[in-house]
Amino acid sequence: MEILNLGGSLVPVFTLMYIFVYLLGYFIFFKNWDAKKKPDASSCLISIAHGTPAVILSIYANFLHTQSPKHHFAAQNTPFQTLVFDFSIAYFIIDTSHYLIFTPHDYLFIAHHMAVLYVFITCRYVVGYGGFAILLLLVLAEVTSPLQNTWSLARYRKDEVAVAARLYRGLSPYFYGFYTLVRGVLGPLLVYKMVVFYMSGGGDGVIPFWAWAFWMVVIVSAILVSMLWVFCLWLSYFKERTKIRKLS
Structure with a gap:
């Protein structure tokens, strides 16, 4: 029996899950972290819960x-595709x-998320x-999730834990490179x-012009936001490398 013959939306169920x-991350896994970093670490945890499963489910x-x-x-x-959409929308x-x-000042990520929600919901x-x-x-968007979240968690703790600092420094160029390849090359190729x-x-006849036109505008904008973000990371990385060379 198809699990998706239940009818209706599963967004409320998946929302409660996330x-x-x-909350599990905030009050259990990261309870001893700095109060300012706990929310971001908890965000990484739900990103982990979504990213790789979303890739597998989509494929x-x-x-x-x-x-x-x-x-x-x-x-x-298909019904299974709607399940994946509900999983990701939540x-x-x-x-x-x-x-x-x-x-609320992180305009890039908020704009990116709102753009993705618009495309998924429509x-x-x-x-x-x-x-x-x-x-x-x-x-393509979520295949970088394991690297990105590992990098993010290491970044949050790099000033307090030596292992995290080494992981952050060692992982950064590989994460930036992989992210740039996926979001800057493969993503635009698919959009083209x-x-x-x-x-x-x-x-024609099934997807209205307004729908696909808006999708393309929103998706291209989301890719540009992603590339701006990773470009800033690359700048910061090379500035830090230059500073280290001058000091050595």
Whole structure:
């Protein structure tokens, strides 16, 4: 029996799950951390709970599930794809709430999360088609999650724990490089193929012009925000390296 024949949205269920994971991190796993760093560490924990599972679920939904569409950017969303959307929408709702409450000045991440939510919600609840392409983008977005969250947790503790400092320094160039490759090369390549597909009329009759046009604008904006973020990290990295060389 299909687990998705339950009907309705699973966003409330997944939202409660992410709230539980967040509170678990805040009050149990990171309870002895500095009060200013506990929220960010808890955000990393829900990112871990979402990232790799989202990659696996998206690949399964797109390529391995019995109802998976055959590599078609305008295919109707399958029940399993809607499950993946609900799983991810709930995550972005909770993580966006985290940023709005604890770091409302972090405009880049808030803008990125809001953009992703817009695409997911419209594809899942309004259009009902095109999930195949959007979930491919989700795979590219979340494949860096293990490295990013390990790097983030190490960064939060690098001034207090020597092992964390070494991990942060050693991991930084590899994380930045992998992130740049995925978000700066593979992501834009997929978006280009989507634009060509939709502009040639591939989605006509099922995906309205306003939908795919707005998706492309929002997705390109999200990629640019991601690249701006990693560009700032690269600048900081090379400045630190230059400073170390001058001191040595």
